[in-house]
Amino acid sequence: MSDAQRLIEDVRSRFGPKAAITDPSDVEPWLNDWRGRFHGNAAGILSPSSTEEAAEIVRLAGESRVALVPQGGNTGMVGGATPPADGSAVILSMRRMNRIRSISAENRLAVAEAGVILEELHHRANGVGMRFPLTLGSRGSCTIGGLTSTNAGGTQVLKFGTMRSLVAGVEAVLPDGSVHDGLSGLKKDNRGYSLDQLLIGAEGTLGVITAVALRLVPAVASRAVAWVGTESPMKALDLLRFLEGRTSSIEGFELVPDDCLQLVLKHIPGTRAPLESNQAWHLLIEATTSDPATDIAADIERMLGEALEHGIIGDAVLASNEGQADAFWRIRDSISEAERAEGPTLAHDISVPVAAMPRFIVDASAEVERAFPGVIASAFGHLGDGNVHFHVRAGTHAAPDWYASEGGRITHVVDDLVVAAGGSISAEHGIGQMKIDELERLGPPAKLHALRAIKHALDPLGIMNPGKLVR
Amino acid sequence: MSDAQRLIEDVRSRFGPKAAITDPSDVEPWLNDWRGRFHGNAAGILSPSSTEEAAEIVRLAGESRVALVPQGGNTGMVGGATPPADGSAVILSMRRMNRIRSISAENRLAVAEAGVILEELHHRANGVGMRFPLTLGSRGSCTIGGLTSTNAGGTQVLKFGTMRSLVAGVEAVLPDGSVHDGLSGLKKDNRGYSLDQLLIGAEGTLGVITAVALRLVPAVASRAVAWVGTESPMKALDLLRFLEGRTSSIEGFELVPDDCLQLVLKHIPGTRAPLESNQAWHLLIEATTSDPATDIAADIERMLGEALEHGIIGDAVLASNEGQADAFWRIRDSISEAERAEGPTLAHDISVPVAAMPRFIVDASAEVERAFPGVIASAFGHLGDGNVHFHVRAGTHAAPDWYASEGGRITHVVDDLVVAAGGSISAEHGIGQMKIDELERLGPPAKLHALRAIKHALDPLGIMNPGKLVR
Structure with a gap:
């Protein structure tokens, strides 16, 4: 029996069968990344149901020198959650920790466990009249722990920032099995280096995130979605500056070259070009307001009219209803699929x-x-x-x-x-395993040296997601 | 000649007399904190004029094992910039690095060297039609490097956050003399742990900050300043929730108990009570807008009128001009002085x-x-x-x-x-030397252990601000 198998049996005997998955048909789907570019092996999946169980698992892994590969929804793009091929590590799945511990419109905070699915958080925030603004294509399967560990971005970063801006605190098991509790929700706390910020974007190499305090923002009262044509990326940026000088409501500002639009129209059934004119570059713009008294569509229409007069853009159309708005977004979200079909x-x-x-x-x-x-x-x-x-x-x-x-x-x-x-x-x-060689080739030496020093200081046994981000 | 004196002579011979200050009358004012609670000794002050000089000084200090105490405006509250009493360390003053390297309204960014005075940045931002929103009492002497190293807050945190939210990137000399350059101003960068975030609030214990990229926000078009009376801190918080549900314009929300107001009226010449009624608790509220079309005073007046009707507050007055607004703020800013007079x-x-x-x-x-x-x-x-x-x-x-x-x-x-x-x-x-014992007594063990591990990994020789924040 390998060290990894012994660890799995130990966890099973302590925390029951749900905490230690070894049936090959249950393990297999999680050994590869969703795009099928990275392939790993592992004797099993450990799946704690609480922070205490997670801490004990990390402590046991340290004792037995078995590496852990934290995993959420396994929707990453760089192989960061795929175990090494040699089978020496086990997967640490956070999906059973899927409670929203608290949510408060008054405090504008939610505390979500690592395994909460992003879409679930969206629904729960809406349920209290608030909004968690970060969103991206995999919202139906990606998890809060993974989003935080990768400092995820998405399509609303322009107004609300990446996860780093939306995280108010992190609870995590550090590589020595101790628990860092940063969930207090304090707005100001200057007691030394921010471990919360260090863990955001650390890709599970400095510990495993077990829960996250997240900022909520006021719910959207209405949105305006526009499709705009222009002649160059320079003009597109001119439009952004033009709009930003007039409103703080712009949430999405997505550039689409015409050849990408044409691929979508060719390969994705049911799509059609938003504009009748031919344009070299397109923009998908979304503006929102939380104020019911604001007519955001009229505001954006007026500004785009001015931009047209100034020659910044060549054409524009505002979605006249939610269905059309979704159709515009579907074009944007289908580009990668259309490219692969090509x-x-x-x-x-x-x-x-x-x-x-x-x-x-x-x-x-x-x-x-x-x-x-x-x-x-x-x-x-x-x-x-x-x-x-x-x-x-x-x-x-x-x-x-x-x-x-x-x-x-x-x-x-x-x-x-x-x-x-x-x-x-x-x-x-992120870096994961896909970009680790390029980071070493091109990363600033001062930064690479500091990353390694921090990694080895906090994880001297090298048990947290080895081979990812930093070696 | 001591190691410290040899280091000073070495720096003088390389970078000239301005880089190595030893005249006792020039050194003495910087040996104590401004409140006179912490007293140190040092053979001199090293003062680089560029990042390259700062890097060379840190490298030389490492070679000779002489500790450096980074210092900006020396306006800290916890003795973080005061050298140890035994004279073993030298002060590393960043005040000669006082250029604003770039400032752009279009990019909403300024890159300021560590020694730039906060008020100077305010003026320069205004000069390009923008604003750097963080402000505090010592704005005329505190520096950007010190503000960043202490993750300073101040009176506008409610809307804009602490320095951590306003810093877009940090340039720093790390304890090994290498330079971390985080000034690119990238909005998204997921190449591993954020050294920028680690250096913010590190109080000079992980290196010395040499320059900072800072976010600018649109200039204020108009502001409304109100003085409000209420019966309890609970009602005060009710008012905050009430206002936050109606506007995002609240920047300042300062609580003043009546006995503090009475001390100010007693000890600070020229002050008078804003309200005619007697109130147990007072609030100083500032709301701003960057939109010239918004009548912010009318908005706030209307909301306070509603709060009065709802029984949330007992009385309120809006400053009728800038002079009265400043007089309200003067009361708030004089509380500490009035207390000391008492x-x-x-x-x-x-x-x-x-x-x-x-x-x-x-x-x-x-x-x-x-x-x-x-x-x-x-x-x-x-x-x-x-x-x-x-x-x-x-x-x-x-x-x-x-x-x-x-x-x-x-x-x-x-x-x-x-x-x-x-x-x-x-x-x-921050922690500095004043709160280091209390942090060790009360800090979560997992966090204290991680702080020490990071400190020793990045500063194995212990030359950066020893005895501050973490031992």
Whole structure:
């Protein structure tokens, strides 16, 4: 019996069969990432039902030197929750810890356990007349623990920030089995380094998050969703500045190049172009208000009318009802699926300073298409955050081994361009196992040294998610 | 010649006389904290003019094992910038690094070096039509580096948060002399643990901050300042909830007990009571708008009228001009001075969850006055942040050694009550040397262990601000 198997049996005898899953058919779905790019092995899944059980599991894992791989909804993009292939680690699933411990409109706070599904939190917040604003495509399966551990972003970052801005406190089991309780909900607390902030985005390498205190915001009274056409990413940024100078209601500002729209129209049934005119670039804009007295649609329509007069945009249409608004968002959310239907596509989740993004999109796309003739570079996404998904389609190069052969070289070129522009090779998806080599190749030495020092200081046995983020 | 003196001579020979100050009359003012409670010794002050010089100084200090005590405006409240009494350390003054490297209304960002005075940043932001919202009493002498290293708060935290919310990135020299450059201004960057967040509030124990990227917000178009009377802290919190449900414009919400007001009227020339009626508790409320079309005074007047009708408050007056608004604020800002004029006063900068604060104020005041007959407990300050300054006046106990004798026992009792209420013994002032014993006595063991592990991992030689925050 391996050390891992002994740990699993020990946990089963202490906390019952639900806490130690070994049936291969129950384990298998969690050994690979959802996109099927990373494949791991593990003798089982440990699944605590409480913080106390989680702490005891981490303590036992330390004693037996068995590594733990924390896992929430397993919706990550960088293999951060996939166990190593050698089977030496076990999965630490947080899905049984799925209670919302408290929720208060008065305090504008919810305390959710790590395994709470994001969509469940959305519903519960709505139920008390409030809103948890962060959202993203996997909202029906991603968990609060995973979102916090990866400092997730999504489509409403422009107004509300990433998880880092929305987390009021973290409860976590540290690698020595002790429990850090940061759930007090204090607005001000200057008792030394912020462990909460250190654990946000640590991808489970400094401990496992068991619960999170989250800020709630007033519910949306009404929203306006617009589809806008313009001639360039520069004009798109001009529009953002124009709107930001007039309103603080803009939540979503998503850039879509016309070739991405055309792929969606080609591959996704039931979609249609929002505008009748031809436009080189498109924007999906969402504005919201929590004030029932504000006519947000009229405000946005007026501002877009002015932008049209100023020549900032070429065309615009406001969704006339919720169905049309959802149809606009469906186009945006279907781009990745449409690209995959077209052929192999390399994804790069990158950021540069907002002001530099339009130029970067144009120049980097040209550079990649020049260096790798036949491929097609498209950048879409969160222009207002300086974060786009810089995708490169194989185009005429669609050989079966394209990802492994040319793909790696393309990623090198893209990442080099990002670093040269003062940007980040991981804007919102994290490092996981996918980007660890690139982080080591390109990361600032001072920062890499500090990351390693912190990791080894807090996890000297190396039992928390080894091989992810930092080695 | 001591190691410290050799380091100073080495720095002088490399970077000139301005970088190495040893004239006793120039050094002496910086050896003590401004309140005169902490006294240190140092052979001199090192004062780099650039990040490169700062990095070289830290590297040399590491080689010679001489500790450095980073210092900005020396306006701290907990002795965090006062060198140890044994003269083993030298002061690392950041005041020569006082350039604003860039400021942009378009990007809503300023990059300020550590030695920039807060008021200077206010002026420069105004100059580009923007605003840096954080402010506090020492704005004319405190520095951006110190504000960031202590995660300063102040009177506008309710709307804009502490420094932690306003810092977009940090440049710092780490204890090994390497430079962490987090100034890119990226809105999204998930390349591992946030060193920026770790350095905010680290009080110079993990390195010295050399420059900070700061978020700017739209300039204030108009403000409304009101003085309100009510019967209890509970009613005061009711008013805050009432207003927050109707507007997002509230920036300041300061609680003042009537006995504090009476002390100000007694000791501070030229002050007068804002209300004609007698009230047990007072609130200073400031609301602002960046929208020139909004009549913020009319909005607040209407809401306060409703609150009066609902019995939430007993009386209210709106400042009719800027002079009257300033006079209201002067009362609030003079409380500490008036208390000192009355006699010895112990200050406790504490926080508890916002919803628990009214009850805490009432119960803790009664408990302290019961345990130490003759003393007078008063809590005033940032009710909306769950942060009050819980002051205890000696009253009839005003013996010369009161601070050292009864004072320590009172602080123990107050801190125990704070911890029992789930609060923090340092809401915004930090730990420094003043609260390090209390943090060790009361801090959660898991957190204390993690703080020490991080400190020793990043500063194995112990050269950065030893004896502060964590031992």
